[in-house]
Amino acid sequence: MAMEFKNFERFNRPVPTWFKNAKFGIFIHWGAYSVPAWAEPIGELGTIDDETWMAHNPYAEWYYNTILIDGSPAQKHHKEVYDGAPYDNFLDMWSAKSFNPDDWASLFKKAGARYIIPTTKHHDGITLWDAPGTGTRNTVARGPKRDLVGALEQAVRKAGMKFGVYYSGGLDWSISLFPPMTKGEHVRGYRPKDAAYAMYCYEHLMDLITRYKPDVLWDDIEYPDFAKREGAYSLAKIFDHYYKTVPQGVVNDRWEVPHADYKTSEYQAMLDNESAEAWENCRGIGLSFGYNQVEDERHYMSINAALHHLIDIVSRGGTLLLNVGPTADGIIPDFQRKVLEGMGAWLDVNGKAIYASTTAKDCKPSDSPWVRWTAQGNSRYAIIDATGSVTFEVPSSITATTASVLGGGSVQLQRNGNSATVEISAPKVEGPTVLEFN
């Protein structure tokens, strides 16, 4: 279509400071799929071949699709445990009875997150608010019987964090009459692209923008192609409304149009996006976004591993969107809570090296010892996961002979050309030690 993509460039503008400074956000995947909460924890996205991935999908929020794949272990599980019941029964079984949005918000705040993005409609098409045209197939009319998006929005903002929304514009399994997705290419091929679905998404997003003024619009898996043009019900019209309503808002890159405020990677996939000016990596604390009760300690990141992931991303100029997958009752599982609290404790002490930081241009990271660098103002920060006598590369532009240790104390540098040796004592909070060079 000749009109496609016309004038999307008009939305391009500098990345808003709040997003550049935020560094750490929380993703929330909560849905009817949190009832079965079942998937095979086979590995991280980007490390498994497509066909194996689809039939053994470790993403519990993909349950709807996985149980449709003949012979899949998920299908077998669904038959055994639920006698093959219709997926929508899970919406009614989703009680959310222990959901306490203020408690969630205070945990996220304590974790040091600066923005929170819940799923408002995942691929199963169930909306977490009474979205236009969804009739009773939403959490207001069924299951939780509550506007979950609104409840989170209020709690998150009250706690002083930014609030964004995830919306699956690409896939909506309740809309399309496609066969189940068994190959990677199906994800983009088997999705509704037509005028009717484009109109539906338009009204959903306009409603989300008007009602919740989200600071982030996080689309997933493209956007209905019919709307990638100018005119009524187009994505361009949505962006117009969005930036007028939320001038400092940001949109991600998964619409597949020539505008994005930032790019995204996921686990170990789409890593080429991590060279963009602004980017965000998302992943679960384990191997799934939706809660997966099959997972255990072997699949979760430890506090230290989660911190490594955050610090590594921030040192490369990115942002981490770490996912939380609550249970159907509305409880954030202990292992996830523990990681968030651990990250928060570390950030309380070392946040200076993270928030609002930039990359440290001439400083080289290292994995042995584990060292990452960030910069802010006149300071550079070496974030080091080692104790005792540690030798690492320090650029000649750093002439200081001492560095402060965030959280108290200082160390002496013994320079030897491009390297320096310091004596690092055991940290007071779990996680790497941060040395500040002025």
Add this chain to the structure above:
Amino acid sequence: MINHSCPEWYLDAKLGLMVSWGAFSVPAWAEPIGELGTVDDWNYWFTHNPYAEWYRNTIRIEGSPAKQFHIQNFKDCAYDDLLDMWKAESFNPDEWAKLFAYSGAQYIVPLSKHHDGITLWDAPGTGTRNTVYRGPKIDIMQKIADAVRKAGVRFGVYYSGGLDWEVTKNLPPHSDNDATSVSANRPVDAAYSFYAYHHVKDLIDRYKPDVLWNDIEWPDFSKREGKYSLDSLFEYYYQQVPYGVVNDRWGADQHRDYKTSEYQLMTENEDLEAWENCRGIGLSFGYNAVESETHSLSPEGAIKYLLDIVSRGGNLLLNVGPTASGEIPEIQAKVLRGLGDWMALYSDAVYGTRRHDGLSASDSPWVRWAKKGKTTFAYIDGEGALEFDAPETQLWEGDAEIVGGGALEVKRNKEKISLAIAPRKVAGPAVIAFNNQR
């Protein structure tokens, strides 16, 4: 529950015209194999579909002659290219309206969207895929509505709520040896329901149609109460157009003002309730250039077809299929003129009549009955002395006149009456009016 019964105007109207005009009028090609309801093998029907407006489906069926025709004549043209080739350069809505009004039709029901999904007005959400932006570059609905209303004829709209092949591009063509392949392979989801709702609401807002003629079925998702539901659409419609009527093709157990049959199918609907039979003048609704007079009703045949329906309490919705340029083909125009010539003399004996349950139709001689107030009408096709059943308990023959021709002597012989019918000035049956007041 909708509380609305069929208004008198509709019961009185007797004759309406459907207008099937679309991108399919460009190829205007189908195999005239027979009337709907006379071909038992559905796979054969779909593969050799005589409905030219089904072209887009027929050319997708492997091995169909239509597919072969398309390749030979349109090479690799996509179906939507036909929209651009549809120029409507000779479209003169006032000329159409004049001919339609002359035919005696009391309401005109043009297609606003057929199964190909192309709208004949700039329907919400259709972007440029409509006749306002492409092809004719005209709001065809508005033009026809204005012209027929100026000519004193009511205006209704046909809308294909059941099928939209643009939305279900990914589904296989309808070709199973089973009529349910149509019902099974149609969009039923929330997004399409929303889209169709907005389309019909827009049609109501803009054109206040006197008839809402849905086809195939309404998307299942909105067959429930609440916002965007079918019932709420009906409520809105009757609020805007209190004397409007809706047909019965919204799905089983949905509200209707009247039932429909089509050619020789669904004739079980031709019962004591209000009903309407629709058919083409030939074997297709969309213009089929392959057809000749041998496939078409003659003017006299059309009049008798109408009177047969009238005698059984129904309405005839006779279809006109204009050419892509906007001409009414001569075979069809001749039938409309023939109907009009006859109606000019006899329409008073047709409009406003009701079925006469006491008197039986006869095919030899051809006699049909109807009543209006205290008058009983006999429509008689024949000349000279004729005798036929008319029980004395049902008919008093003492005061009979030839409509348009003066008094008439009628002799009674027990349960039969005999009379002499003179040759007439126009083709078509004679009409005798019996004044039942002794």
